Amino acid sequence: MARAVTTNRKILNTAIAWGVGLVIFFPILWTILTSFKTEAQAISDPPVFLFFDWTLENYAVVQERSDYMRFLWNSVILAGVSTVLGLIIAVPAAWSMAFVPSKRTKDILLWMLSTKMLPAVGVLYPIYLLFIQLGLLDSRLGLIIVLMLINLPIIVWMLYTYFKEIPGEILEASRMDGAGLKDEILYVLTPMAVPGIASTLLLNFILAWNEAFWTLNLTAAKAAPLTAFIASYSSPEGLFFAKLSAASTMAIAPILILGWFSQKQLVRGLTFGAVK
Amino acid sequence: MGRIQLKQVKKAFGDVTVIPPLDLEIEDGEFVVFVGPSGCGKSTLLRLIAGLEDTTSGIIEIDGKDATGLPPAKRGLAMVFQSYALYPHMSVRKNIAFPMKMAGLSPEEQNRRIEAAAKALNLTDYLDRRPGQLSGGQRQRVAIGRAIVREPAAFLFDEPLSNLDAALRVGMRLEISELHKRLATTMVYVTHDQVEAMTMADKIVVLQAGVIEQVGSPLELYHSPRNRFVAGFIGSPKMNLIEGPEAAKHNAHTIGIRPEHLTVSTDSGDWHGTVGVSEHLGSDTFFHVKIDGFAEPLTVRVGGDFDLHYGDAIQLTPDPALIHKFDAKGLRIT
Secondary structure (H helix, E strand, O other): OOOOOOHHHHHHHHHHHHHHHHHHHHHHHHHHHHOOOOHHHHOOOOOOOOOOOOOOHHHHHHHHHOOHHHHHHHHHHHHHHHHHHHHHHHHHHHHHHHHOOOOOHHHHHHHHHHHHHOOHHHHHHHHHHHHHHHOOOOOHHHHHHHHHHHHHHHHHHHHHHHHHOOOHHHHHHHHHOOOOHHHHHHHHHHHHOHHHHHHHHHHHHHHHHHOOHHHHHOOOOOOOOHHHHHHOOOOOOOOOHHHHHHHHHHHHHHHHHHHHHOHHHHHHHHOOOOOO | OOOEEEEEEEEEEOOEEEEEEEEEEEOOOOEEEEEOOOOOOHHHHHHHHHOOOOOOEEEEEEOOEEOOOOOHHHOOEEEEOOOOOOOOOOOHHHHHHHHHHHHOOOHHHHHHHHHHHHHHOOOHHHOOOOHHHOOHHHHHHHHHHHHHOOOOOEEEEEOOOOOOOHHHHHHHHHHHHHHHHHHOOEEEEEEOOHHHHHHHOOEEEEEEOOEEEEEEOHHHHHHOOOEHHHHHHOOOOOOEEEEOHHHHOOOOOEEEEOHHHEEEEOOOOOEEEEEEEEEEOOOEEEEEEEEOOOOOOEEEEEEOOOOOOOOOEEEEEEOHHHOEEEOOOOEEOO
């Protein structure tokens, strides 16, 4: 029997959902609003919400002072290449763990996840030294490797869960049909896991795009992505809030738009296999 | 050609031996059925032949060549799975084409074979559909089509009809038998259903706990089961097995008599009893009869119109020539 849900209950649930949604969204909204204020209005007390003199001045100044496109391009390269590279490594890894598991597979999965439990700053010193030794400081290559490695456990985990949903007999059938390992992964496994792979790709692109610890600590100017672009507008005295907000808005806009258009895919991928 | 030989093939998972070393020969063009209760190792045996499982020891030869270490792709065998195992993201046409694509056949040759297979299997109208849009029977035919086009040395079937409903199962059973007669290719077929085994096989291999209990034609197994297990497993309804004083009269530990080898009468007979539940199939009637002095009720098979009811007195007489005798170990006494 279907559970009876009264209209009042529905309205209440909807209101709560909207409330929670707004609380989560409010900081972003505030940042965007602040970016259109003057510096004085940005720090005025009491704060002004909507009724202020809207201005684009902050954007003009930010655009004038720093080369937004260069940071954007770095972000795209770092997030894109690290995600694709991660996928290339993670697909075979997840394949082997999902379809030819050994006694230690669960341990390996946990061990990989455990690397995410260590605060990044814990390994800053060794990695910084390595980067100096290898001449990778402020290089895209170095950051791509680091971003790929820190997100790899998540990529493998996500793919592993999706692959587990694929019936092994279909892969066996492809083997009987004469497919080698490469053909099996390329023609059978990957197309079947497309929803899962797509959402893994999106999520990791977003994670890599927003990653701030390593991108700030290992870059100076050449390889700096949008996170560094934002950081360059924060000053210890807390001045220039409006310009900081403008820079932030410019930095998060691309990923926000990407997320908006792919939300269906993201949700589908994240709940993949939950309902058969 | 498709001659398969298993020499001392053994399979163990860790410390558990699923199949103790066994020998088996499958001749070219033969329809061989592996039958046994679930967990008897019949599917594992098929997967060993397919190469989907590695043997623990022993040699598997296909057409005289050692194939033990070969990957499934290199053995030249085709397999039809219980779950059909079609590629859900490909159309029927692409599903059937896949093994040919892997073999590097020309697109013209692929198309020619696809058309031929589709025609033979009544799939022509469905070639551009996805497997998800097909019924169970159609999916199974696509799986068979995918197996045929490779022109394999042998077909392996792993309980291919278990997911179909009863009516469709009988139809597909005939289609597979028909296919075997037409292609004359070796087929190895795994089932737990002894009716499928009896109706389709040239040779039945009865397995229990990984051990081959008997190999023979359906009628050999029916007429001279080598032991009690085969006697009870082959034939429907099951053979009646009687122990105790009645068996001792025949100098045996156990005697077996098939339900169709008992004569029913109301006024004379060797064994006296009462009718229990009766099952009317129209063509046949099965009576379950409680005989005085027997531990287990007997099953009797008689013609369709037989007017006996629950609780009626009944007398049964076994055909003396058709009594099977087994010793204390369960082996046949000849």
